[in-house]
Amino acid sequence: MALDIKHLDLDTGEVWVMGKGSKERRLPIGRNAVTWIEHWLDLRGLFASDEEALFLSKLGKRISARNVQKRFAEWGIKQGLNSHVHPHKLRHSFATHMLESSGDLRGVQELLGHANLSTTQIYTHLDFQHLASVYDAAHPPR
Template sequence: MSSPLQSAIDEFLRYLKVERQLSPLTQSNYARQLAALVIIADEMKISAWTQLEPTQVRTMAARSRRTGLSASSLALRLSALRSFLDWQVSQGMLCANPAKGIATPRKTRHLPKNIDVDEVNQLLEIDFDDPLSVRDRAMLEVMYGGGLRLSELVNLDCRHIDMASGEVWVMGKGSKERRVPIGRTAVTWLEHWLPLRVSFGCEDDALFLSTRGHRISARNVQKRFAQWGIRQGVASHIHPHKLRHSFATHLLESSGDLRAVQELLGHANLATTQIYTHLDFQHLASVYDAAHPRAKRGKKT
């Protein structure tokens, strides 16, 4: 029989699945972090969430940190707890959220890595005409052309494509739909792929299929992209997220329009997109350091 602590979590997870319709990965992350907190709460002799106070939340965070949890994982755990307790407040189970004022540890910020335009062109010069190569070229072109997430790419259906306008409908995070232009080259390769698609024995409307006729899996896409990176002689490791980062970086460098890039990426918060301005500044700083007379290092006057 589940404990009172776990029973409330089970209700919350049902809410995330049915009402919020969050992705399975997000639901899994919440479930994992909250399960870990139940274990800590049991060790602290906390038998009901109504007993929880800010000092105990800090103790939970400290105990989590002592187990070797990284700053980013601890931030995720506290975020899950805050969301869960906010939900309890909305349901009348709690009067206030005791985790509300607890500071989240500062995460180390890793700038996204991208590949330059020449490397992208090198990667995309796939001129083989066998069906798998055509499919992979179409996937690469659509992902880079539209800056799609991996989940958005694999979940595309044929009905989501508007070939005339060169746009696709994608379902982003939080079940938010957006219309994304993918460019003429991507449309051209989709035109090559669609007649070949029927030879895969398609069972549904999925745009990109595995050799068995099923919707291609995210793992398969990752594997194929990495193989093409090696095959095309690209120096850096190729994975789907790197193409999305490259799309954003190249677009921002050319346009300088941060709001447009935010819309195209499907970011709910502009702060998420602003990381690409740091990338751009990093490039400018390196040029300055290499070229400006006053930036020369190690020279004595």
């Protein structure tokens, strides 16, 4: 919610984010996400707001964290999930999917901005099938 337009560089596909302890870091933005952000910026312009925030409410003001939490809970219920669906779950899903597709725990740690690898491990939830395939790849049958 604290993301401002000035934190984006859509030409290079980068975003600057502020982490815990006021640590700033640069992260990549995928091409598909850049396309959607550009589309959003076109729509956002219809609000004619001087607000620097990337994400705005219907009133043209910075969207609040609480408002986003409420929306996630509503969407979760509509999808038949429990109301414990919250934005932070996206971070867990991102970490798990990145680790499953790359196998690079250290890279996931950097993307999440964690100082300790043990913190990153909490975010990653690998299922048994994935673990079995990793084992099989490392120990092929003779």
